[in-house]
Amino acid sequence: MNFSRLIKNCSIPSRWLLANNIRYQSSSAAQNLIQVDINEETGVSVVSLNRKPVNSLSLELFKDFCGVMDDLEREKVRGMVLKSSCDNVFSSGLDITELYPNPSEERFEAFWLWFQESWLKLYASSFPTVAFVNGHAPAGGCVFAISCEYRLMLPYYKIGLNEAPVGIVATEWVMNSLRAVLPGKNAERLLTSGRLLDTQEAFDIGLIDQIVNNEEEAMARSEEFFATFDNVPKLARALTKQVYRKNDLNQLIKNRSSDAKQFLNHILRPETQKIIGSYFKSLKDRKKD
Numbered sequence: 001m002n003f004s005r006l007i008k009n010c011s012i013p014s015r016w017l018l019a020n021n022i023r024y025q026s027s028s029a030a031q032n033l034i035q036v037d038i039n040e041e042t043g044v045s046v047v048s049l050n051r052k053p054v055n056s057l058s059l060e061l062f063k064d065f066c067g068v069m070d071d072l073e074r075e076k077v078r079g080m081v082l083k084s085s086c087d088n089v090f091s092s093g094l095d096i097t098e099l100y101p102n103p104s105e106e107r108f109e110a111f112w113l114w115f116q117e118s119w120l121k122l123y124a125s126s127f128p129t130v131a132f133v134n135g136h137a138p139a140g141g142c143v144f145a146i147s148c149e150y151r152l153m154l155p156y157y158k159i160g161l162n163e164a165p166v167g168i169v170a171t172e173w174v175m176n177s178l179r180a181v182l183p184g185k186n187a188e189r190l191l192t193s194g195r196l197l198d199t200q201e202a203f204d205i206g207l208i209d210q211i212v213n214n215e216e217e218a219m220a221r222s223e224e225f226f227a228t229f230d231n232v233p234k235l236a237r238a239l240t241k242q243v244y245r246k247n248d249l250n251q252l253i254k255n256r257s258s259d260a261k262q263f264l265n266h267i268l269r270p271e272t273q274k275i276i277g278s279y280f281k282s283l284k285d286r287k288k289d
């Protein structure tokens with residue numbers, strides 16, 4: 001695969017307003033990896049990640065997610081609630097089988113570029129976004145949540161960026177998304193310790209905005225959040241958000257290719273493969289105990 005062509009096809013245009021230049025083709029219509037439900041009355045769209053059993057994030061899921069985001073931009077939805085349709089898990093993060101054992105360069109580059117693209121589309125979406133964290137949200141799952149504008153979470157689950165203990169160094173755009181939600185000191189501690197916080201701890205440090213007890217409450221709180229923008233012209237709101245987030249977006253847009261190469265080099269290092277391998281084995285072994 002020609003890497004520079006792939007980058008070009010995936011690139012956000014220089015205006016960095018999001019792009020319809022990626023031709024979206026559902027990679028997995030039969031698998032239905034993302035479910036979308038638009039409420040015609042309220043204009044709110046509920047997007048459910050649906051890759052059983054734990055919403056691990058694969059290349060196909062990222063592609064489908066980008067397609068859904070393009071559709072919602074075209075539909076001019078009033079707001080989006082991102083949730084999971086898996087029991088107890090919002091998303092278990094990147095699909096470890098995309099990282100281990102020794103992924104092919106071609107697959108990995110495509111995987112990483114669609115991950116970047118998913119983040120760009122979510123982080124710069126013109127419509128307001130709420131993450132309803134209705135299950136555990138480690139690593140890449142937390143990245144999805146912190147890229148939204150508002151976070152609601154059910155009690156007794158875990159959220160955080162546990163990349164470091166898994167042998168992965170979070171990339172700068174992920175760190176920037178966290179810094180946008182948490183004051184510097186707490187963000188750095190969360191990243192360097194890789195600690196997963198329970199719902200109450202996440203609320204106490206401001207990683208999530210509200211604790212909700214069920215989906216009904218989550219939808220009511222989301223509606224309240226969307227209503228705060230009802231008297232704001234849509235374009236002014238969208239541009240304000242995008243200009244506010246411009247530095248974070250540009251950091252990735254300018255470095256997409258090197259970001260992907262750096263991550264691939266890091267993942268393919270024998271020491272990294274060894275750490276991810278034993279982590280993955282421990283996940284599997286947990287079940288046998």
Ligand SMILES: CC/C=C\C/C=C\CCC/C=C/CC(=O)SCCNC(=O)CCNC(=O)[C@H](O)C(C)(C)COP(=O)(O)OP(=O)(O)OC[C@H]1O[C@@H](n2cnc3c(N)ncnc32)[C@H](O)[C@@H]1OP(=O)(O)O
Nearest residue numbers: 056092093094095096136138139140169170171263266283
């Ligand atoms: C130089 C470097 C530059 C840049 C680096 C950049 C960036 C980083 C930015 C983002 C990076 C993210 C990295 C990741 O996301 S790595 C993934 C990390 N995820 C985790 O650590 C979570 C692992 N999973 C769990 O803890 C539990 O599964 C969970 C609590 C989510 C759910 O528990 P539950 O008991 O309900 O289910 P399980 O029995 O554990 O799981 C069911 C089966 O699913 C498999 N599984 C779980 N998670 C994953 C995964 N992430 N990928 C693939 N497979 C996964 C699990 O093994 C079970 O499989 P079977 O045993 O049934 O075969």
